[in-house]
Amino acid sequence: MSGGLRHGWTTGACATAATTAAYTALLTGSFPDPVEIVLPRGQRPAFALATEAILPGERAARAGVVKDAGDDPDVTHGALVSATVRHGEPGTGVTFRAGPGVGTVTKPGLPLEVGEPAINPVPRQMMREHVELVAAQHGGGGDVIVEISIDDGEKLALRTWNPRLGILGGLSVLGTTGIVVPYSCSAWIDSIRRGIDVARAAGHRHVAACTGSTSESVAARLYGLPDDALLDMGDFAGAVLKYLRRHPIDRLTVAGGIGKLSKLADGHLDLHSGRSQVSMEALAELAREAGGTAELAGRVLLANTALGALHLCQEAGLPLGDLVAGRAKTAAEGVLRGAPVQVDVIVIDRAGTLVGRAP
Template identity: 80%
Template sequence: MTGAGREGSTGLRHGWTTGACATAATTAAYTALLTGEFPDPVRIDLPHDRHPAFALARESLADGAATAGVVKDAGDDPDVTHGALVSARVTHGEPGSGVAFRAGEGVGTVTKPGLPLAVGEPAINPVPRQLVREHVAAVAARHGGTGDVVVELSVEGGAELALKTWNPRLGILGGLSILGTTGVVVPYSCASWIDSIRRGIDVARAAGHAHVAGCTGSTSERTVAELYGLPEDALLDMGDFAGAVLKYLRRHPVPRLTVAGGIGKLAKLADGHLDLHSARSQVSPDALAAMVRGAGGAPELVAGVLGANTALDALRQCQAAGLPLGDLVAAGARSTALGVLDGAPVEVDVVVVDRGGTVVGRAGHQRTLAAE
């Protein structure tokens, strides 16, 4: 495979999306269906004047069907589909039918509303579909075809890989989604995670859920699910991307949002950080000490928090002194969240948990509890 470049600011190598791989496989398979020969490598055209070439890892031509496969190279991004075999089986369709898509082995099917695809459709996103259609049309024009084809996409081992993604929660069952907007995987951009957060909100809204929860991890998610009885498709695996949840809800509101996480990540949110990853934001001992001072904490407690090794260490010192640092952090995190929501009609409460899932701080829950 050629054409993968390096991202200028990091030196990390770009990769290619499953949508780009599916387009390449389809192009090779349809060419073989019309000519009897597989182009290898097969070159495709992507946005932003990119023209990568993909080596074929699989090819088969028999009984009016052509199949080609390429191995996905995600570059230096830790993508769960890196190294997966993405294949396209192409057959002639009915005259005038255009391009029809089918889900093969390892590609999921949409079972819930709210996604940009109808229920029952293969989980092949709109942009990859358009790329495939454009390349089918180009192959047809070069080799005298009609462009009426059935394209069945598959990902080897996709059903197992999908369990490591948001797909089951989004109602995409049986395999992976064929994704991509530019065709390029930017290392560590986390674009797919943020897109999954947005699709999770879309699915929750379509299901009519009035209450969703953005959780930083599995412990906080479990606690919130038990606390409020929320169904799985109302739980957003927010991870470090608090900003992604809040900004999308600002434009697509849900009546109530619970933000839940550990003291460290929510202390960063309280301090105004919207990306909670340790490489991009840090807990501020000064900010925690200021909270303790403002709550009337003794000078020795303020000094202890200022010198604490971690936010959890600061929490334990405050618990021993009877000062509710968890509640203070929750209130600060809620204030940041409301600021980002900027008047959107979303009630916000915050739940802070320790590593065992015990609630150690809350804010904004009194009115909502009274309504439950």
């Protein structure tokens, strides 16, 4: 457990459990329930089946598991993940297909070829290993077609990065450990990395990492960037910068509100309100450096928010937004450590008005 929060299971683990149950039934006529699987790190969870069916007309069996993401706010929590398993041609091994609600890869840059179902490499390996185990236990050949489907997956996928990554028609089957750690944010960070991969593969030389939808629309409008050059960074500035350090793109625009970018300016790489705070002392110091009076600096120090500090400085004719953008640019370049990425920063207010820029 993490901080008293309950762990859950990835879609890859659920798909593996459903595949194991369905292939067992295809060979024996009966479904194991609960069905136990072995995760990559050796844990052996058991999953209750939510659905099961022998499909004699299709020479197939289908089993379904309801995904339990534990206490993580996962978009797929409660979704039914199903596997339909059919015999394949001898010697073909395990072939994967996207059923309803599972997406198909349409853009290069992902760890799967274009045209493949969006079932990631580790879940595929887990399913292959369990097909081999079931085949060994029950005298099967191990040559099967595995079709994974997720109820309402096409609708749920609209709330994920998938459309921007070029994964169309549904969700991805994900997971490297099989376990969802509550609030680990690993899925979001992984999506940021895949977004950079897709942008690079598409030949984009300029990407914008944005803290939210308002800053994203401003960056897209300013630079004419297509959807697959826009990175939904959220609070994870560090994830963007560290990945670009290893996989550079010519130009990066960092776009966000004055509050979050004040934190980046102060050296924070996680901009979440629970994990970093705006330093009013740093903003007051910037006001002084810009020529503000001691009285103004004192008012900035007592302001409730970075936006409030911005308004005070705007009234005094001081470019606090530009100063924050400059500091944020310097902080970003420090994380990039000389990687060949040209950085610029745009700062907006809540209405989407540009209030700061560097250079």
